[in-house]
Amino acid sequence: MHDKVLRTLEFNKIREHLLAFTSSELGKEKAGELKPSSDFEEIVKWQEETDEAANVIRLKGNVPLGGIFDIRPHAKRAQIGGMLSPQELMEVASTIRAGRILTRFFEELIEEEHRFEMINQYISDLAPLQELQQTITYAIGDHGEVLDSASEKLRTLRNQLRTNEARVREKLESMIRSSNAQKMLSDAIITIRNDRFVIPVKQEYRSAYGGIIHDQSSSGQTLFIEPQVIVQLNNVLQETRVKEQQEIERILVELSAAAGGHTYELLQNVKILAQVDFIFAKARYAKEIKASKPAMNHEGRVKLLKAKHPLIPVKEVVPNDIYLGGDFTTIVITGPNTGGKTVALKTIGLCTLMAQAGLQIPALDGSETAVFRSVFADIGDEQSIEQSLSTFSSHMVNIVEILKQVDQESLVLFDELGAGTDPQEGAALAISILDEVYSRGARVIATTHYPELKAYGYDRDGVINASVEFDVESLRPTYKLLIGVPGRSNAFEISKRLGLNESVIENARSHVGAETNKVENMIASLEESRRQAERDREAAADYVKQSEKLHKDLQKQIMEYHQERDTLMEKAVDKAAKLVEKAKEEAEEVISDLRKMRIEKNAEIKEHELIEARSRLEKSAPPVKKPKKSQMGTTERTLKPGDEVKVTSFDQKGHLIEKVSNDEWQVQMGILKMKVKESDLQFSGSPKEKEVKHIAAVRGRDFHVNLELDLRGERFENALSRVEKYIDDALLAAYPRVSIIHGKGTGALRQGVQDYLKNHRAVKRVRFGEASEGGTGVTIVEFK
Known part of the structure; x- marks a missing residue:
């Protein structure tokens, strides 16, 4: 990457912010040297390291990285026989101790079954040097004084x-x-x-x-x-x-001689501790700006979800979704001054540089960015009095250099392309430059004021218009990027709001061509349609959320009702059985007394009459049976998916979806689906042919349910709603297991998804994916 681009996009400020999160001068040195890479494998490795460090901080809050000093000059001087001062020897011992404390910290994490393989590779290479540390600390105090001992x-x-x-x-x-x-x-x-x-x-x-x-x-x-x-x-x-x-x-x-004998190990420890400090500085910075790990790709594809400019205060910055490299490779952004066009331009450029430097980016989980061999930027007014360059000339000098080097692995950012000269010539030149860069396969984002470029995206495949929104009511920009909607002039509306005479405005309108008015009206219509679509989507989302809550509440109430009913029935049966038993005991006593009377008084009572009397007593007792959860009825018919049944314990009708075990079926009762024992089912009849086909389609292989659900970029509540619906669909499709992709990020979404799944009645087991399946960014769900 060119140093000029890093300065233009203010990557140097990112480095300065990163310095504050280091724990040692060694870490500061590494952070100060940070530059983006264009090596895909190296970038992926850096991102994995930063993500592991972020997970350690999430689990433990912090990492013990104190007491690390730059002892490289001490070790080299000791190696050639020089005498170290007490302060220098104290720093050597402190650095060794810091390495051992860090090693013990990660050993405890491993004991807790947390694996951080990439960072552990560094930690495992630390030389303990315990004997050297003890020798020095026995002789040198913590403040660099030689002790009596x-x-x-x-x-x-x-x-x-x-x-x-x-x-x-x-x-x-x-x-x-x-x-x-x-x-x-x-x-x-x-x-x-x-x-x-x-x-x-x-x-x-x-x-x-x-x-x-x-x-x-x-x-x-x-x-x-x-x-x-x-x-x-x-x-x-x-x-x-x-x-x-x-x-x-x-x-x-x-x-000093003892330290000099371990020069190689000391220098190796310093190198490792500097790297670990640097990695955790990146993770702490990511936490500070609420960043997440982006997925990296070779294809020039960029997808930033709710991306924010990292140098703008959190309370002021407006997040934007930015897409590039899929259906289109060029974005032309139009809109008013101070509307946020340049900020949007710098956001994608800076996020790209941060990602390629191993830093997490200020965007939601599920964001993605490409690895570009070169990033070019022509942003800002760089006119030079010394070199006699005007604004237009300075821009053209940059553009000429860009056109010499740009290729299909480049990201090019143009701010106010063609500005500073005659509008007609400037617009024509801007179109020509965009065509040239587009033809070379580069990814391009350009901002402009020229109305001629609004039609540029309609005339060429792979090019799309965008704009920054402006609120005419408040006369303020919203800084919201609208991809697919070209910016429109708000001059007439703003003038009207500010009190300019209506006749003056109408006269001005008459000087604008019919085609221009038509385009402006079309853009206004597009903006209104977009706003209405957003309002409708939000309303629909609210209805879905309310319906899902109602569904859960009803399901819970039905379950509680039937549990309470079964409990009361069991109590009633137990009470009735006790009454009958007591009646039988009393009857036996009566018969026993009659036998005694016959023997004592020679009464004419025959034995068979006593037996008959007892039989009548037994028959007079009401039959008591435990309520069964269900009965199959009188038919011996084998149940099949699609059969209409009655769930006797609920006294509800439904139809069978599938058999989930030897004695259990999944039954659909209205909006409810639940597992029911076969003994609790009573066959009602076969479904109509149309219904059979419908059930088969629901359950068959042709039913389109993906084997994985991608939640990256979703809000927490929406994600859980999608998980609930997806699990139901997967059960209907008879999948034995599915994958849910939630990404790593802060871990909140991952934890919420796993908590929900662990409490789901149909889920047998939940685990993280293996390395080949996506690691901790994926949860594998196995059904019962």
């Missing part, structure tokens, strides 16, 4: 230093507390000059203390004197300090 000799020397300093201070403090001190000293303090303890003595009393003068005040009235009595103590202290410094240097040389 670095060596036994250093600890001993520092203990001696502390003891000797205490003696010197004690001696000096006794001197400054003496009775003469207040008179002879400028101040009763102990200070240090040339690494030796001294006291401030007035000039006239210099001989009172003897010793060595190390410094004097600016006025010369105070001398900083090392008294004779502590010279020897200071000498001992200084000797100990020299020995301490020698021991520190020996420790640093030893640690």
Whole structure:
């Protein structure tokens, strides 16, 4: 990509924003060098890495990337035998520790069964270097100081230093507390000059203390004197300090040599940590601008859903759908100044550059962009006084360079094509330039004011008009891009709204040709038709949503009603059975008493009469049967799809759709479809021939139900409505399993779809697709 195009489309500002999301200077360096690629495989790899990082942030909120330093110069100097400072050694240890913390973080993710294969490839190559890190941290503190624990000799020397300093201070403090001190000293303090303890003595009393003068005040009235009595103590202290410094240097040389022995591993770790920091910076930036991963293609096809310009504040930017490279390869955008034409132009250009740089784009899931070998842009007024170039000339210089290089793998963006010269010649030149670029197979978007170009899209295949909407009522642009509708002049309407006399406006209209008026009226009609279609679509969507909600509510109420009815019936049967049992027990007692009476009183009661009496008692008990969920009726007929049946537990008629298991059928009862046990069905009759054919068509292979449902770009509520209808259709078509494509993005749509499917009565199992099936961007649904 040309640097001029990157500046024109403000890609450098994207890089500047990205810098704020890095965690180290290494990451900033990578972000500052970011450029779009034209290698398809490389771009796809970058996008996958960014998407994995975005998923990690979604799951964990953040990634531990602190404590990373640029230790490349340290490692190289240590390799050639140089001595590193304590601060540099601390940075080496901190960077090693950061790598180990990051490794442990991703190991925990793997234990939680989260796979991030591309990032894990980087993490697995990090050298642990635990021994080197421990050696350095045992000797060097977090603030770059050499610790007493670095060596036994250093600890001993520092203990001696502390003891000797205490003696010197004690001696000096006794001197400054003496009775003469207040008179002879400028101040009763102990200070240090040339690494030796001294006291401030007035000039006239210099001989009172003897010793060595190390410094004097600016006025010369105070001398900083090392008294004779502590010279020897200071000498001992200084000797100990020299020995301490020698021991520190020996420790640093030893640690530097240890680091130099691992130069290759340290440089490799730095390279990996810089890349990981850069990848997560891209993911954090994507979250900030609410971006999503675009699908990449070779075919020059661009589909941006609700795309926003990433440099315009979220509260101000207007999202637009932009399509290119399918039915048409050239878009000509017309419309008023400050209406948003240039913003639309820059949005597609910048989104393309971002995608080819591995950045996610500010558009909805399901968006798609092509990999272009070159992107060209002629945007803005680049007139130069120094080079004596007018606006028109500067544009033509750019266009000449573009025409030298453009080919079928190029995206070309023209802003105000042909502007800055005679309108008639400018329009003719603009048409000729568009024809030339179109003939070479490039993808082109051009903005213009010329009315002649409004007809350009009607005369040529592969070219379409577009415009930015203008609200005549409020006299403000809406910044909404309308593909397929050419822009129209609003001069007369605006003038009228602003109070210009009607006669003046009518006179102006008379000077406009009939053909121009006809075109303007046609455009106005198209705009009104589009608005009406949008209103109708929104109303229809509301009706569908209300109907689906009503359907769910009715289904739920019917199920609750039949469950409650079955519960009450079971309770009634249990109660009746208990009453009958009690009656039988009482009857047995009566018969037993009669037997006793016959034996005791020799009553003329025959045994067969007792048996007959008990039989009559049993027959007198009402028959109690558990209510069956259904009965097949008296016929032995085998049920078939399409048969009319009665669901006895619901007391409803319906027809059979298909057999879903050995003892279950799917039954259609009005608008409801549900699975019913075969024992709960009663055959009513065969369907008419026409109905049989209809049912067979619904269930047969000719019924057009795709094996996959693509939800990318859908709003959450609309997506769930489509899933519900699709599952019903797939069940009717007897599919054993289907695929639902929801993309990866933020994961909200994916989670919502999976939650719905897991609670669906007909779904047996839900899983993510394998790598060959689309990975976590696809959910595979298996039916019972």
